[in-house]
Amino acid sequence: MRLPPLPSDFSHTRDALHQIAFFAIGPFRYELVGRMGLQAAPGGFGIPESDGRVARVEGDILVYEQNEQIASQTITTVKAAAKFVGIEYQVNWYEDFHDPLEPVDPDSPLGVDETAARALGQWFNFGFLALELLRDRSVEGDNASEVQLWPEHFDPATELGSEEKGQRASYGASPGDGSHDQPYLYVAAWGDVDRSNPYWNDESFTGSSLGYSALVASDDPIKTALEFLLEGYRILNSS
Numbered sequence: 001m002r003l004p005p006l007p008s009d010f011s012h013t014r015d016a017l018h019q020i021a022f023f024a025i026g027p028f029r030y031e032l033v034g035r036m037g038l039q040a041a042p043g044g045f046g047i048p049e050s051d052g053r054v055a056r057v058e059g060d061i062l063v064y065e066q067n068e069q070i071a072s073q074t075i076t077t078v079k080a081a082a083k084f085v086g087i088e089y090q091v092n093w094y095e096d097f098h099d100p101l102e103p104v105d106p107d108s109p110l111g112v113d114e115t116a117a118r119a120l121g122q123w124f125n126f127g128f129l130a131l132e133l134l135r136d137r138s139v140e141g142d143n144a145s146e147v148q149l150w151p152e153h154f155d156p157a158t159e160l161g162s163e164e165k166g167q168r169a170s171y172g173a174s175p176g177d178g179s180h181d182q183p184y185l186y187v188a189a190w191g192d193v194d195r196s197n198p199y200w201n202d203e204s205f206t207g208s209s210l211g212y213s214a215l216v217a218s219d220d221p222i223k224t225a226l227e228f229l230l231e232g233y234r235i236l237n238s239s
Contacts (some may be wrong), residue, residue: 003212006182006212009116016075017044017154019101019103019104019110021038025046025056027094032051033050039148040125041057042125044056045124045149053065059121062081075112077107078103079107127173131156131172135158143160143161156173161190169207169236171188180204183211183212185228186209186210187208197235207232
């Protein structure tokens with residue numbers, strides 16, 4: 001799987017779609033089944049099918065399916081997105097978030113660019129594939145969690161390793177944040193790491209990151225991604 005060059009307005013569209021994930025798609029799934037984890041979908045992200053219903057983002061389009069009936073509309077505002085999937089827009093829809101997303105004006109146009117949105121969707125699909133391959137290599141004692149795209153952090157992630165032995169970490173595929181302009185893979189240890197090991201290269205959290213540019217330059221981005229993730233796993237499990 002190859003990754004495309006990122007459009008210049010990628011970060012704007014990423015942040016706009018984060019609003020959709022957190023205030024529309026995530027709470028829709030939470031109302032539906034009591035869970036909020038999302039998944040990658042062609043061209044974007046959405047919820048797993050439940051009771052014949054699916055809601056997803058595909059490029060700059062919202063798609064809602066129910067009993068084989070499909071409706072779609074162009075993304076405009078957060079409030080319109082919530083209404084489209086059949087829920088009321090709420091800022092505080094779940095009380096136990098440690099770091100909920102700061103809302104924008106729910107009636108303000110988000111300005112989602114289709115090309116940037118599809119690049120984001122491709123990143124999420126890439127991340128899910130890499131993380132599932134990592135999870136396939138876990139062992140029973142790792143207690144590997146399901147790979148999910150969390151609406152508050154807006155990144156696919158899984159957790160592996162023994163917490164009791166200090167080996168547990170979060171492994172993920174962030175689309176970028178305040179400390180990283182572009183998407184990146186990460187290994188975030190739950191405990192301390194030995195910073196004398198050059199693998200632990202990220203100063204914004206306790207762990208390591210591999211940036212988008214390195215993956216784009218690779219002849220085999222999935223292989224490069226898996227090697228990076230497995231190296232973190234190996235180091236943690238050898239301690």
